[in-house]
Amino acid sequence: MNMETRSLKTSAETELASLFDGARGDFAGSDAVRKRREEAFSAFDKRGLPHRRVEEYKYSDIRAKLKSASALVAAGTDGDAKAALDAVATYGDLERYRIVIDNGRLVTGLSDIGALKGEGVTVSDLNAALGETDGLLDVSTIAAADPMIMLNTALVLGGAVVRVGDGVEVSRPIEIVYTASATGARYTRCRIELGKGAKATILESFEDDVAEAEGNAVSDFVIGDEAKLTLARVVTGEATHVSSVLMDIGASAEVKAIGFNMGTDFARTQSFVTFSGEHSNASLYGITMVREKQHSDHTLVVDHKVPNCESRERFKAVIDDFAEGVFQGKIIVRPHAQKTDGRMMTQALLLSEDASMANKPELEIFADDVQCAHGATSGQIDEDLLFYLRARGIPEAQARMLLVLAFLAEAVEEMEDEGIVSALEGRIRDWLSVEE
Amino acid sequence: MPAVQETIDRVRSIDVDQYKYGFVTEIESDKAPKGLNEDVIRFISEKKGEPEWMLEWRLEAYRRWLTMTEPTWARVSYPKIEFNELYYYSAPKNTPGPKSLDEVDPELLETYEKLGIPLREQEILAGVAPENRVAVDAVFDSVSVVTTFKEELKKAGVIFCSISEALREYPDLVRKYLGSVVPVSDNFYATLNSAVFSDGSFVYVPEGVRCPMELSTYFRINEQNTGQFERTLIIADKGAYVSYLEGCTAPQRDENQLHAAVVELIAHDDAEIKYSTVQNWYPGDKNGKGGIYNFVTKRGDCRGKNSKISWTQVETGSAITWKYPSCILRGDNSRGEFYSIAVSNGHQQIDSGTKMIHLGKNTSSRIISKGISAGKSENTYRGLVSAHRKATNARNFTQCDSLLIGQDCGAHTVPYMESKNSTAVFEHEATTSKISDDQMFYCQQRGLSEEEAVALIVNGFVKDVIQQLPMEFAVEAQKLISISLEGSVG
Numbered sequence: 001m002n003m004e005t006r007s008l009k010t011s012a013e014t015e016l017a018s019l020f021d022g023a024r025g026d027f028a029g030s031d032a033v034r035k036r037r038e039e040a041f042s043a044f045d046k047r048g049l050p051h052r053r054v055e056e057y058k059y060s061d062i063r064a065k066l067k068s069a070s071a072l073v074a075a076g077t078d079g080d081a082k083a084a085l086d087a088v089a090t091y092g093d094l095e096r097y098r099i100v101i102d103n104g105r106l107v108t109g110l111s112d113i114g115a116l117k118g119e120g121v122t123v124s125d126l127n128a129a130l131g132e133t134d135g136l137l138d139v140s141t142i143a144a145a146d147p148m149i150m151l152n153t154a155l156v157l158g159g160a161v162v163r164v165g166d167g168v169e170v171s172r173p174i175e176i177v178y179t180a181s182a183t184g185a186r187y188t189r190c191r192i193e194l195g196k197g198a199k200a201t202i203l204e205s206f207e208d209d210v211a212e213a214e215g216n217a218v219s220d221f222v223i224g225d226e227a228k229l230t231l232a233r234v235v236t237g238e239a240t241h242v243s244s245v246l247m248d249i250g251a252s253a254e255v256k257a258i259g260f261n262m263g264t265d266f267a268r269t270q271s272f273v274t275f276s277g278e279h280s281n282a283s284l285y286g287i288t289m290v291r292e293k294q295h296s297d298h299t300l301v302v303d304h305k306v307p308n309c310e311s312r313e314r315f316k317a318v319i320d321d322f323a324e325g326v327f328q329g330k331i332i333v334r335p336h337a338q339k340t341d342g343r344m345m346t347q348a349l350l351l352s353e354d355a356s357m358a359n360k361p362e363l364e365i366f367a368d369d370v371q372c373a374h375g376a377t378s379g380q381i382d383e384d385l386l387f388y389l390r391a392r393g394i395p396e397a398q399a400r401m402l403l404v405l406a407f408l409a410e411a412v413e414e415m416e417d418e419g420i421v422s423a424l425e426g427r428i429r430d431w432l433s434v435e436e
Numbered sequence: 437m438p439a440v441q442e443t444i445d446r447v448r449s450i451d452v453d454q455y456k457y458g459f460v461t462e463i464e465s466d467k468a469p470k471g472l473n474e475d476v477i478r479f480i481s482e483k484k485g486e487p488e489w490m491l492e493w494r495l496e497a498y499r500r501w502l503t504m505t506e507p508t509w510a511r512v513s514y515p516k517i518e519f520n521e522l523y524y525y526s527a528p529k530n531t532p533g534p535k536s537l538d539e540v541d542p543e544l545l546e547t548y549e550k551l552g553i554p555l556r557e558q559e560i561l562a563g564v565a566p567e568n569r570v571a572v573d574a575v576f577d578s579v580s581v582v583t584t585f586k587e588e589l590k591k592a593g594v595i596f597c598s599i600s601e602a603l604r605e606y607p608d609l610v611r612k613y614l615g616s617v618v619p620v621s622d623n624f625y626a627t628l629n630s631a632v633f634s635d636g637s638f639v640y641v642p643e644g645v646r647c648p649m650e651l652s653t654y655f656r657i658n659e660q661n662t663g664q665f666e667r668t669l670i671i672a673d674k675g676a677y678v679s680y681l682e683g684c685t686a687p688q689r690d691e692n693q694l695h696a697a698v699v700e701l702i703a704h705d706d707a708e709i710k711y712s713t714v715q716n717w718y719p720g721d722k723n724g725k726g727g728i729y730n731f732v733t734k735r736g737d738c739r740g741k742n743s744k745i746s747w748t749q750v751e752t753g754s755a756i757t758w759k760y761p762s763c764i765l766r767g768d769n770s771r772g773e774f775y776s777i778a779v780s781n782g783h784q785q786i787d788s789g790t791k792m793i794h795l796g797k798n799t800s801s802r803i804i805s806k807g808i809s810a811g812k813s814e815n816t817y818r819g820l821v822s823a824h825r826k827a828t829n830a831r832n833f834t835q836c837d838s839l840l841i842g843q844d845c846g847a848h849t850v851p852y853m854e855s856k857n858s859t860a861v862f863e864h865e866a867t868t869s870k871i872s873d874d875q876m877f878y879c880q881q882r883g884l885s886e887e888e889a890v891a892l893i894v895n896g897f898v899k900d901v902i903q904q905l906p907m908e909f910a911v912e913a914q915k916l917i918s919i920s921l922e923g924s925v926g
Contacts, residue, residue, distance in 0.1 A: 055509070335843070350858035359853040365868050368840035372868040376853055379861040
């Protein structure tokens with residue numbers, strides 16, 4: 001519906017076409033996978049880069065943002081990757097397994113593949129897996145219509161396939177770290193599968209952004225029946241970053257996920273969550289922290305395809321200086337998805353006069369026996385609360401910091417796991433202290 | 437509340453799928469040739485005896501319209517409209533400017549009587565206190581037929597007449613304000629309206645005057661294959677107040693008819709305009725055949741300080757509704773309000789909502805929207821609240837609730853909130869649910885039938901908005917809602 005006939009291509013679009021032509025020969029995988037990539041690119045080519053006239057990108061005009069497309073990043077050495085990895089410190093000394101993806105490719109030497117195998121988790125290189133399994137690049141219909149996911153499918157350089165076996169409860173969190181040891185555009189994809197009754201905590205840290213280069217990552221989660229997933233993602237760095245989280249949730253499963261967009265020049269995190277089995281629930285949280293001229297976009301589509309599922313969404317944004325925040329959320333309740341319970345909340349705190357926030361919480365409901373609600377607020381720090389703290393001798397700057405922290409922590413604390421909560425709150429403190 | 441009992445009686449007395457207003461009045465009419473071209477526009481302009489600048493204005497709009505494409509973003513679907521298969525002007529014959537009701541075609545009067553419009557004000561309103569009287573402007577197909585209480589209004593200084601009369605009598609006023617809120621090139625249907633609008637109402641309330649009575653317009657589409665394009669322009673000068681009501685009906689026809697109106701409101705310093713609509717165009721039959729396409733552009737401009745514009749709408753009719761009454765809050769301390777009930781049943785599609793554009797300082801707005809979908813209908817709330825950089829201390833509160841009755845209908849909410857000023861405070865809440873089994877059980881246990889119980893609960897659901905309507909309309913609106921929902925349960 002939003003498509004328009006276009007005759008002129010932007011220079012970035014022309015460059016992407018030649019990138020694809022050049023990379024064609026190096027594609028890993030079977031003929032079916034190659035065909036899939038060709039189809040994805042021609043679909044992308046027809047639509048072009050999304051712009052403000054495309055409803056889903058109304059507030060995040062990628063065509064205007066991307067003046068030119070960077071060349072694909074070359075693979076780095078393990079040594080370079082190690083150096084890049086050492087610089088990443090999101091979770092400090094939290095005990096965890098690591099899977100390292102440097103310059104868009106899995107670095108087996110730095111990843112805890114052996115230890116994970118012992119726990120019942122297999123990790124393989126995406127490029128190798130593409131040769132064995134055809135359907136790895138397939139996504140849901142809604143996600144397949146997204147031009148940035150099309151581009152990822154066409155150009156993906158590498159990534160990992162993580163399979164948590166049936167009934168396996170992974171004892172420590174698994175951190176997938178995305179690093180950059182060279183400049184260039186990164187198209188990364190991870191497929192994470194949780195078997196029946198499996199239980200895992202996944203941390204995704206995007207520290208791979210390089211100025212003047214684009215990142216486009218897809219994390220594709222397939223969550224089996226009765227499985228339990230806890231997910232925390234942090235997107236930071238300096239570049240134009242689009243990351244897509246796809247989730248397909250089986251029956252009686254439980255998902256708890258939080259996504260941070262912080263400090264990135266232009267970040268869009270888009271989640272496409274589909275309920276495919278009954279009696280599941282998903283709690284999805286999002287944090288935006290932006291300043292200067294940064295732009296952060298959290299876009300979310302929750303598709304209730306089956307009855308008796310529950311979803312909770314809570315998104316918080318703190319915006320300073322000239323920065324822009326965007327939240328677009330959509331809860332779809334398909335016909336016959338009765339007894340759906342969906343609640344979405346988005347709240348924005350504007351810290352400066354020139355900060356701006358666009359909220360678009362949508363409901364699309366085709367079944368009658370449902371409970372759905374959404375709320376949205378936007379405003380500045382409550383002067384009464386500030387006065388209360390100052391009256392107790394807390395300096396204004398610190399009082400403001402406390403209030404912002406409390407505002408964001410409301411969502412973070414829902415993650416329950418203490419180690420993760422304190423690591424994420426640490427990230428918020430770091431961000432706030434720069435303020436002073 | 438007695439009205440509730442009345443509603444229940446009403447529901448009981450009427451068969452399912454019966455549109456009360458679906459009669460056709462056999463009146464000879466004067467039509468422009470089918471289709472749209474510059475000659476048709478010249479014909480319309482000449483028929484109305486318009487000044488030269490008006491014709492130019494129309495032609496410019498038409499030329500611009502030719503370059504535009506129909507909007508497709510709304511959540512509605514319908515076959516492509518053949519704009520050249522429509523008649524753009526249809527006037528009941530022999531009615532150039534009737535002097536009094538006695539000169540009006542009796543068959544026309546009968547029509548209005550069936551519609552329950554209090555044209556014969558003295559008789560109908562006998563025994564009612566004078567301040568409760570309503571002045572009526574009746575628009576039949578494209579032409580304003582009669583305006584009542586004109587003389588009395590004139591005494592107060594209020595101008596209330598058809599827009600074609602205003603173009604002849606007060607050309608400067610019209611020229612000053614026409615198109616100043618909804619520009620000629622605003623959107624596809626507004627531009628079409630600018631080119632071909634045939635009539636509508638004009639209201640001017642001078643400085644400091646509180647309009648002594650409610651003003652009302654009844655619109656009716658009668659002819660086949662006609663488009664109705666009316667234009668309403670209301671100006672409240674400094675410190676003035678006016679309350680304006682609008683009602684709409686159309687006969688039952690198999691074909692879809694187009695209604696593309698433009699309404700412009702202008703409120704100067706300290707002025708207040710209250711605009712209420714009860715829209716009951718023919719919604720099509722139970723298989724979704726026929727019905728009116730209601731593609732309307734309504735916008736109010738709070739131009740002055742402390743001005744206020746309030747929209748209240750009850751939408752029960754039309755096959756497709758595409759309508760977003762908006763407020764531009766330009767003046768400091770101005771206020772915009774939007775209260776809406778949108779009821780869809782059968783195969784109706786509604787995509788409606790509002791826009792509150794905060795430009796001035798300390799502006800506030802309030803949106804209460806209640807959507808009820810039943811049958812196989814689709815009901816969408818689409819709204820924008822925005823605060824510009826200079827809109828310090830803007831406030832908005834939005835509440836949109838949807839009620840679903842039956843499994844084949846849809847209810848959607850698409851709110852946009854764009855805040856570019858940190859002192860702006862926006863709050864939005866929306867809920868969607870069905871009538872709970874507990875509520876039904878409670879009502880039925882007390883002896884109400886299923887349908888009565890639904891009517892009662894629905895009346896409670898929409899009460900917040902009904903309360904905003906003027907008395908006369910509130911009762912009518914309640915009846916309409918219950919009629920619209922007939923056959924939706926069981």
